[in-house]
Amino acid sequence: MxxxxxxxxxxxxxxxxxxxxxxxxxxxxxxxxxxxxxxxxxxxxxxxxxxxxxxxxxxxxxxxxxxxxxxxxxxxxxxxxxxxxxxxxxxxxxxxxxxxxxxxxxxxxxxxxxxxxxxxxxxxxxxxxxxxxxLPTAWLTAYRMLFTTGRATPGQRVLVQGAGGGLATAAVRLGAAAGLEMIVTSRDENRRAQALELGAASAVEPGARVPRVDVVLESVGRATWSHSVRSVRPGGTIVVAGATSGDATAAELTRIFFQEITVVGTTMGSRDDLVHLLAFLARTGVRxxxxxxxxxxxxxxxxxxxxxxxxxxxxxxxx
CATH class of the missing domain: 3.90.180.10 (Medium-chain alcohol dehydrogenases, catalytic domain)
Structure with a gap:
């Protein structure tokens, strides 16, 4: 073969x-x-x-x-x-x-x-x-980050670090369909425009000030970590599924414990998550x-x- x-x-x-x-x-x-x-x-x-x-x-x-x-x-x-x-x-x-x-x-x-x-x-x-x-890697990971691990609910605000890759585009489409306010970062102006077309509420340059968010989807690591920690609301959640730019040089633990921020890691998703993701797409028309x-x-x-x-x-x- x-x-x-x-x-x-x-x-x-x-x-x-x-x-x-x-x-x-x-x-x-x-x-x-x-x-x-x-x-x-x-x-x-x-x-x-x-x-x-x-x-x-x-x-x-x-x-x-x-x-x-x-x-x-x-x-x-x-x-x-x-x-x-x-x-x-x-x-x-x-x-x-x-x-x-x-x-x-x-x-x-x-x-x-x-x-x-x-x-x-x-x-x-x-x-x-x-x-x-x-679906089984990028979309499954995005689904798990948003709903299983991040426990995002309609009306909440979510920051996605990076735009263009399969994980980011999946998160924007899934989140928008579920009634979440999705904010995306990207260095590329065209990708920011494309993210808006996919359903993002706003798309900004990396590091730009954004309204405090309930959940951050973090897969970049060193280049965006400080922005993630400073953008999440007190008591909010940062879901980590990668570090493509390397590990953060400073964990900013003082801010994390003082503002009671939850940091949780996730990899891929379960078979049940995949079943739920497929049902979500079949019923909503999201592709x-x-x-x-x-x-x-x-x-x-x-x-x-x-x-x-x-x-x-x-x-x-x-x-």
Whole structure:
């Protein structure tokens, strides 16, 4: 089968470590199901894997990808929940640590992917395969940050640090549809304008003064941390799901404890979160913003666009 793999680690030029070619089809395994992939979305996790983060040389070649939607052998249209193992242990046992597809098990950038049967969720007929493939990482994380961890409710104000990536665009669309006042930061004037078109109430330059917010969605880290801490209201919540600019050099603990700010981390989301997210989209008509699509054979072009940071929304490979 055709697959996009990490063939070698390339820290400075991740695309140089990519190979798109023939790989063995997934073997049959008890309690697992093989899915014929119809669409698979790209994530920065794929670029980190190509750089050698989270993988060991003896694991290569490793098929990339954490997100997919496709069809099982019996015709069931499904979305793949990409978190394997952990306390639930479905299909792998409770002693296997939690991981994402492409970390311990082959990923989704292939014609087929095998996952524990428990990890499959029915795809709503209202969503296309491309739209559904956008959901299991960025959109699931945004949903969990807003509603499960951040506990945002209609009428509250939410600050999203950064605009343009899959997480930010997902948060804006989900939040606006749920009656939240979404504020977005971006250095790029065009991205700020696009965020307003997606439903943001306002879009400002990083560090700009904003009305105190109830919840901050923080995935940038060092470059925006101080702004996040100073923008949240006393008693508010900062939800952290990444640090793309590195760890904050100062935690600003005095402000955090004096104003009783809650800081909570989250990664991805549960299978139940994915079920709820799919229902949310099916019932509201909200759809993922797709920046561009490429055939699987042109995975390098899609990953290059992601690496350049030129996208606004999700980049998806179609099989």
């Amino acid at each position: 055709l697959a996009a793999t990490v063939a070698r680690f390339s820290p400075d030029d991740p695309i140089a470590g990519l190979d798109v070619g023939d790989r063995p089809a997934p073997p049959a395994r008890e309690h697992w199901t093989t899915v014929d992939v119809r669409a698979a979305a790209l994530n920065h996790h794929d670029l980190w894997s190509l750089r050698g983060v989270g993988l060991r040389p003896e694991q290569l070649p490793m098929i990339l990808g954490t997100d997919a939607a496709g069809v099982t052998a019996d015709g069931r249209e499904v979305v793949v929940h990409g978190v394997i193992g952990g306390p639930s242990g479905h299909g792998v046992g409770p002693d296997e640590p939690r991981s994402l597809l492409s970390e311990r098990h082959p990923g989704t950038l292939a014609e087929q992917v095998a996952v524990p049967t428990w990890n499959l969720v029915d795809k709503p007929a209202a969503l296309s395969f491309v739209e559904a493939a956008c 993922p913003l797709v920046d561009s699509t490429f055939p699987l054979a042109r995975a390098a072009d899609g990953l290059s666009r992601l690496a350049d940071g030129a996208q606004f929304g999700k980049i998806v490979l179609e099989v």
